Amino acid sequence: MLNYTKSEEDFAEKIVKGIAEAGVNLIVAGGTVSEIMMHFFERYKIMVVKITSKFELKRLCKVKYTKIIYLFYKIYIKYK
Numbered sequence: 001m002l003n004y005t006k007s008e009e010d011f012a013e014k015i016v017k018g019i020a021e022a023g024v025n026l027i028v029a030g031g032t033v034s035e036i037m038m039h040f041f042e043r044y045k046i047m048v049v050k051i052t053s054k055f056e057l058k059r060l061c062k063v064k065y066t067k068i069i070y071l072f073y074k075i076y077i078k079y080k
Helices: 006-021 037-042 054-063 071-079
Strands: 025-030 046-049
Touching: 006 037, 037 046
Parallel strands: 025 046
Antiparallel strands: none
């Protein structure tokens, strides 16, 4: 956390706080998640599962009868 500026930390926390307020407690990521975001996910008790294969991600969604939702873009625009 020492390499991040205060504004980067504040911005990351706003995003994670918005996700937590939306009632999300599990995130399935199709790529990497930065250290600072992981720090705030842990603080807000949100579990993050990383699945690097697009095929596996789609299979998980089929099994759980869910849809892939691009939530970060909406939250990013809200707190920008």
